[in-house]
Amino acid sequence: MDGSSTELYNQSVRFGVGVRREVLAEVESLGKQRALVLTTPEQSHLSLEIAEYLGSSAGGVFSSATMHTPVEVTEKALSHVNSTDADCLIAVGGGSTIGLSKALALRTNLPQIAIPTTYAGSEATPILGQTENGVKTTLKDIRVLPETILYDPELVATLPKSMSVNSGLNAMAHAAEGLYAEDRTPETTALALEGLETLIKGLSKVVKTPDDLVARENTQRGAWACGTVLGRLGMSLHHKLCHTLGGSFNLPHAETHAVILPHAIAFNEVAEPDLLKPISTLLEGESAGTALWDFAQSLGAPLSLAELGMKVTELERAADLATQNSYWNPREITPEALIALLQNAQAGTRPGI
Ligand code: NAD
Secondary structure, three states, rough: OOOOOEEOOOOEEEEEEOHHHHHHHHHHHOOOEEEEEEOOHHHHHHHHHHHHHHHHHHEEEOOOOOOOEEEHHHHHHHHHHHHHHHOOEEEEEEEHHHHHHHHHHHHOOOOEEEEEOOOOOHHOOOOEEEOOEEEEEEEEEEHHHEEEEOOOOHOOOOOOOOHHHHHHHHHHHHHHHHOOOOOOOOHHHHHHHHHHHHHHHHHHHHOOOOHHHHHHHHHHHHHHHHHHHHHHOOOOOHHHHHHHHHHHHOOOHHHHHHHHHHHHHHHHHHHOOHHHHHHHHOOOOHHHHHHHHHHHHHHHHOOOOOOHHHOOHHHHHHHHHHOOOOOOOOOOOHHHHHHHHHHHHHOOOOOOO
């Protein structure tokens, strides 16, 4: 991937310091005139900033995006789409804001411009998770894939250190599970390795120098590669387990990925040591699972589910829920093995080789 622009999945993807200021040109290139800008309440200042760049092409702002894309919030936003007569959507934020934009696109077919401010990678996938009556369901539909992504490193430079680390590990999880995905191709493996290498180098730098915009842009390039892998391939144990822990135990998304990743990879490494070897090579560790745990520890990531508020008494139910729907995984998942994995993750123990 070189230069500042690339085409994949028919998405236009641009990287660069200040690229968010060119948002009006992107709206015009979609042939649109009235954009609705979406953010979370915490990032509402960004919706106003983007609206300023849009001038008369700003149709309105909606700053109530929230975690887990609840249908009630989508419906409120939908009435803003209608009352402002918006003809396109601009999501400025992390996976939650981009989730709202995708939910609106699904219902309206409006084109979307995503301006990511985390490394979660949702902007690069045709996947949407939504919550209704407390139940989170996930769908895959090409209509929810944003038409345009603008990766501006200045926007991730505001991420606190802990969010940079956790969100970066969340992105790395997409690529790590992509290495053994049943439907992987040589192309997706190359992209996953590129994403992992770029993020490992980039994250190590940004924890020391958070304002280094070159390193920040590299982390975004890594996040794009990892997110694209997520959008193309079926995920396994790690993602299913994190989905259960987030959905049923209300654990925070990126932090949960950060804690579970070394344990899920150590578990699957028993079945696929060769496919996961590149991870230990990149991290100069003895095995992929332990190397990921050491890397997370070196970055100051949370290491235990206990730190995230999980109770020991909930582990059995979590294991039950995570095995209710069957899915493909490179290694057979027995309830006993899953409980052992969760106990290690709960305690923050370094996984065995
Ligand atoms: P988030 O979007 O929930 O953001 C978390 C908090 O951080 C919010 O308050 C937000 O306003 C704030 N924030 C975001 N960027 C910031 C910045 N640069 N500086 C300061 N604060 C900032 O977090 P996330 O981890 O990006 O997204 C998690 C959600 O995305 C989950 O619901 C997950 O399921 C979803 N997701 C979906 C996909 C997909 O392909 N559909 C992929 C990854 C994640």
